Amino acid sequence: MGGYSSRDWRRKQVRRGLSILIASVAACGIGLAADGALAARPEVTVKCRSKWTNQTPVKLHGYLLGLDSCGTPLGNGLQYASYRLKVNALGTVATFDPGTFKDYYDGGTTHGSYQYDNSFNPKTDRGFMLRGSVKVLGGTGTYKDAAGSGTITCSTRDLGNHLRCTVTLSMNRL
Numbered sequence: 001m002g003g004y005s006s007r008d009w010r011r012k013q014v015r016r017g018l019s020i021l022i023a024s025v026a027a028c029g030i031g032l033a034a035d036g037a038l039a040a041r042p043e044v045t046v047k048c049r050s051k052w053t054n055q056t057p058v059k060l061h062g063y064l065l066g067l068d069s070c071g072t073p074l075g076n077g078l079q080y081a082s083y084r085l086k087v088n089a090l091g092t093v094a095t096f097d098p099g100t101f102k103d104y105y106d107g108g109t110t111h112g113s114y115q116y117d118n119s120f121n122p123k124t125d126r127g128f129m130l131r132g133s134v135k136v137l138g139g140t141g142t143y144k145d146a147a148g149s150g151t152i153t154c155s156t157r158d159l160g161n162h163l164r165c166t167v168t169l170s171m172n173r174l
Contacts, residue, residue, distance in 0.1 A: 046171055052154075053161070063083070092123055096130070111139060114135075118132075133152065
């Protein structure tokens with residue numbers, strides 16, 4: 001056994017085994033701590049103000065383009081949002097189907113859906129408020145794991161051709 005007594009050789013093997021065991025336990029502990037750190041990350045509240053312009057104003061479905069001004073960590077960006085509008089047979093009540101959005105920031109993108117909870121009268125309401133909910137479902141780049149939800153409030157004075165919106169998001173992953 002290469003100059004070792006059998007007793008010395010066994011001690012060396014036990015020490016090597018203990019070293020491997022300790023290293024394995026330490027690595028597992030670090031992995032568990034990292035997983036716990038990800039799970040325990042606090043929620044971040046982000047407030048965004050947006051100005052949208054309807055690119056298809058005379059249609060019942062289309063898309064809006066806009067500028068976002070958000071708090072940290074998102075910052076300023078561009079937004080694309082789709083919409084689909086339903087008007088009753090008499091043309092007096094309009095409601096929105098859920099829409100989708102994609103935001104473009106320096107660090108990546110976020111995407112998700114939104115839903116307005118109220119309706120308006122297109123025959124009499126040139127100006128109105130819309131209120132609803134937003135869900136962030138993912139992203140790319142820095143925001144590839146983005147997820148969260150929040151509220152949206154929009155106002156218009158010209159039947160939805162231009163909208164000013166405020167979104168407050170509670171993000172649990174960024």
